[in-house]
Amino acid sequence: MKSLEELAAIRNKMQNQVNLRSEDSSCTRIVVGMATCGIAAGARPVLKAFSDGIQEKGIKDVMVTQTGCVGLCQYEPIVEVMAPGKEKVTYIKMTAEKAAEVIEHHIIGGEVLTKYTINSAIQ
Amino acid sequence: MLPEIALSILDIAQNSVRADASLIEITVKINTAADLLSVVINDDGCGMDEQQVKNVVDPFFTTRKTRKIGLGVPFFKMSAESTGGSFEISSEKGVGTRVRADYVLSSIDRMPLGDMTFTVHSLITLNTDIDFLYNYSVDGNGYTLDTRQFRQILGGVPLNTPDVSDYIKEYLDENTAEINQGRAF
Incomplete structure (x- = not known):
């Protein structure tokens, strides 16, 4: 069995760091x-790709x-990126590969990948 | 239907999250002698009245008004019953909801249990304001992950801190492997 002492060691390490992740508005x-529609369409590898x-x-x-379900089940897996002070970006029919691109270009590079957004599908 | 029992559990547990539960208990119990894989999801969320409970198992009842339920429960019910197993949902307004699905372990129609580590890990790290109690056992040998215990050890360190998140993943993977002893369910 994995020991809980390891968890205590993590606490001791982390408590010395001041900058614990805060979930404030600058985030x-x-x-x-991840509703039934999202999960059925393959949201799990997408979520995994983003968190990892x-x-x-x-x-x-x-x-x-x-x-949960945002009511656009036919476009699942759907990912919304909400940055403070910016318009919400809705990516549709996501995959783990597209997720990696979004991290690279949008999250790090600041450039919206319009080819994957919902606007590209309804135009 | 969803291709893994773990995905159904993830889906059903989202209902508990949206029901404002503060504690969600997930139990996966495998009994090879009884040829049974039993899943119980129990929450202390807002609960449902008798009529709502009847409606959630009916996929065709789903309207915009009840979209938060949708196909999740009917999928879960069907996946268990198609193996010759059984399904039960009980709920009380203001008290909570309990969902149980029993699968016949050896049935050809039983989906694989699938990636329970992802299900439990993502529920915990993405809903840090909720406590989770996960029990996994095979023929009486099992382990428990209780986020209330983890929180106590962690002091104020959040469960979604990268190091803690990794620890939770390893805790689930390693303990499950130890219980499974090379068997796959």
Whole structure:
């Protein structure tokens, strides 16, 4: 069995660091739709790609979270990126590969990947 | 239907999240002698009245008004019943909801349990204001992950801190592997 002492060691390490992740308004939120429709369409690898990618690249002030059905089931997996002071960006029919691109170009580079957004589908 | 029991559990647990639960208990119990895989999801959320409980198992009742329920419960019910197992949902307004699905372990129609580590890990790290109690056992040997205990050890360090998040993932993977002893369910 994995020991709980390891967890105590993490606490001791972390408590010395002042900058614990805060979920305040300066945070960019990446929201993955994880209702039945999203899960059935393949939201799990997308959510995985975002959480792992953000963690691996050590990106700060970005929070990956999940939500229910937003009523656009035919476009699932849907990912919304909400950055403070900016318009919400809705990416549709996401995959783990597209997620990696979004992290690279949008989250890090600041450039919206319009080819994957909902606007590209309804025009 | 969803291709893994773990995905159904993730889906059903979202209902508990949206029901404003403060504690969600997920139990996966495998009994090879009884040829049974039993899943229980129990929450202390807002609950439903008798009529709502009847409606959630009916996929065709789903209207915009009840969209928060949708196909999740009917999928879960069907996946269990198609193996010759059973399904039960009970709820009380203001008290909570309990969903149980029993699968016949050896049935050819039983989906694989699937990636429970992802299900439990993502529920915990993405809903840090909720406590989770996960029990996994095979033939009486099992382990428990209780976020209330983890929080106590962690002091104020959040459960979604990268190091803690990794620890939770390893805790689930390693303990499950130890219980499974090379068997796959």
